Amino acid sequence: MFRLKCHLFLFLILSVPGYSQKARLGQVTEYQIKAAFLFNFAKFVEWPADGDSSLPITIGLIGQDPFGESLDQLAARKVIKGRKLRIKRFRRVSDLGACHILFISQSEKSNMPDILGRIKDLSILTVGEASWFAEQGGIVNLVSRNNKVRFQINVEASYRSGLKISSRLLRLAEIISDRYASRGREP
């Protein structure tokens, strides 16, 4: 029964994008929405030299997992650009491996520069939910505005990672620059 409920929910979230978030927020948890966002980002981002396009798109996760089952359920169902999805959970920073999207959990707030530094040269779309994430060099930061999930994008960071983010996505985002922050922090 629960399983059926989940399916219905996912169906609503994914197949009807214009569905009023407000109306559903009471029932849909914030992370369910954020999970959907993770997947949807994949639709508007192009990775350089992606190699074999038949390989699944890997969504990495570092830190404490806030999504629960919802992320796996989505990955199991969803196909993006003809590619399957794969969820990869990293326990520690040292465990970090190749992935397309990396969700950095709040728990890794302190390790942020280290994580970002490690994957600096890899074409990974980093998604965080900590304040100042984007200013610190993260690419996409999920923020909450008026009870709605919005996102910030650090375009320069995406350039540095060699990622091409669709202008349509950019139009929805708050554009953040890390020029001053990184300059102040780096010395």
Place this chain on the structure above:
Amino acid sequence: MKFYGTSSIKKKLTAIIMLTSGCALLVACLAFIVYDSITFKNAMLLDLRTVAEIAGLNSTAAITFNRADDANETLKALKAERSIIAAYIFTESGELFAQYFREKSVVQDPPPVPSELDHHFSENRLALFHPITLHDESIGTIYIESDLTELAARLKRYALMVLVVLGISAFVALLLAARFQRIISGPILDLAKTAKVVSDNGDFSVRAVKRSQDELGFLTERFNEMLTQIEERETALQHTRDELQEKAQQLQNELLARKKVDRDLRKSEERFRDLFDHAPDMYIILDSGGIIKDFNEWGLHALGYEREDVIDKPLVQIVHRGDLVKAGKLVSTIHRTRRPPKNTELRLLHKNGQEVWVSEEFSLAKNVDGDVQSIRLVCRDITERKQLQKELGRAQRLEAAGQMAGQIAHDFNNLLSPLSSYPDLIRQDLSEDHPLIELVDEMSVAAKKIADINQQLLAMGRRGHYTLEPIDLNELLENVVMSQPLSKELEVVHDFAPDLLMMKGGMAQLVRVLTNLIINADDAVSGRGVLRITTSNIYLDQPLRGYQTVERGEYIKLEISDTGYGIEAEHMDKIFDPFFTTKTTDRMRGSGLGLSVVHGVMTDHKGYTTVDSTPGQGTTFTLYFPVSREIEYEKAEKKEKVRGGSETILIVDDDPMQLRVTSQLLGRLGYRIHTVASGEQAVDYVVKDPQDLLILDMVMDGIDGTETYLRILQIKPEQKAIVLSGYARSKRVEKALELGAGCFVPKPVSLDALALAVRTELDKV
């Protein structure tokens, strides 16, 4: 259709070209417009689809991340496309996600999401559903509605352009057609012109000009060839016609020659026919059976028949019944002997029933076998000769009888003296009552009767032995009628001419004649009856019935008519014979000498007697006494009162005696008299020598008196004239009087009447 029927070929060609090019252009334009309209719609659709695609694409992120505000912003960009009226974005589940209206005020209800995403054109709208996909995944639908004003404007522009193009091309086509239709119409018109010249002038030498090598050229060529053929034929025809004309001329000449021969023949035929018809004998042609086959005009006229009365009838039909046997014998003799019989005399029957004596001569026409084919008969009318013979015989008979009677009467007269005188002597010697007295009286009566008969015989026989004295017949008649004891039932009517001329005669003889006739009339009438006595003056110039000749001149005519029992035809010949009488009854016993005396006396007086009688109706005796002019002259001289004059008078009469009498009468009165013998001469005479008065005889040879007067009046309208005529007033006389002739003086003319008429007319103003 009227255009089709009556317009010239030029106009037709031009019209055809214009119509064709106009239609073609119109079709092309319409096709182009339709094509363009379709293409335009397709392009529009494509454009719209592109717009939808772009808008959809631009909305993918907004849909994906449920950002309706962004989607609305995206749709707002459609403002640039002015034709887009409205746009909607629906989510995959069909819910309205974003919308856009060109005019904010016009907010439409969103359309239902169609099951099949497609476009559709309505009257002025193009609506398009377009799916929004993201990485081949449908995430929603965009609906765009566009108006078609651009299309309408475009069509309007096209229509205008088509009109302009049509106009210009029509003008150009007209110019070209006017130029190029000549290629077709030129040769045809040439042909028509040539044909007109040929038919109008009959000139086959003209030719049409060949202009091209196409069918028209071929037509022209054939036409010219045809003309050549016709020309040749015409020439041949003309040649034949000339020949024919020549032949016709020959024929005409022959015909003329033949006509002349015919005419001559006919003339000859006519001459012979004329001779046959009008030779003064009867020519009769019979077939062998005695049937009349031809009869000449003279003969028909002489017998009073019409041609159809006798042709194809047997001859015996016109033979007098007294000679039927004789005629039959003649025909049978001819058949038996096959020779013409001797000339014979025969009585034929006139149509009016009278007998006509003819002497007949025969000749026969036979065939080769000697059979009689037809009988030619020439009959000469000898009735007059027979009549004459008869009359001569009677005259001789009467003469002989008269002489004998005279002789006897003379002798008897001498012997009668004792018989008539002695009874008186004897009676003196006898007593009154002597028985012989009665016998003597009877003797005396008988002697008187004998003396009377003797007197009649003497009157008949003693001709010319009496004295002639002037006699007024009217006066004498009155005396005689008065002295006669006529039956009371007999009504006597007198009709005496008051101007009756005088005659000379023996009074006693005339009294006897008149008495005899009146007594006969009285005797003839039994019971009621009328005795009419008429006297008149008459001029005789025609023979009277029963007389061969009549002395031409003035006569007194006396008619004594009764309404008695008439005279039987068989007695007619004998009535003048002495001692012939029909009064054999006791009541009437005639001596048979009455009419013998009349005849004798009339002969002595150079008069004529005719009798007309119809048994049962009555008898008319007509006596003609010659007028005695000497007495008239004497009378005229005595009458001083008749005034004369010295005027000029032209007497016109074809009778020389009448001329002489009239001119003598008037000459004595002092008039200057001229005479001419015909009307024509009178006209000529009057022109040369005008006369105061004309005296015109009415009946003349040549033009009659009326015609003469008419002609003279045309020259001299005032010419005076009087008319003389022996005939009663006729229509011609009336006509002359109408023309203005003074009066009509009947012939014979009395001096008084003539002098009075002349004087009256001359004195007329």
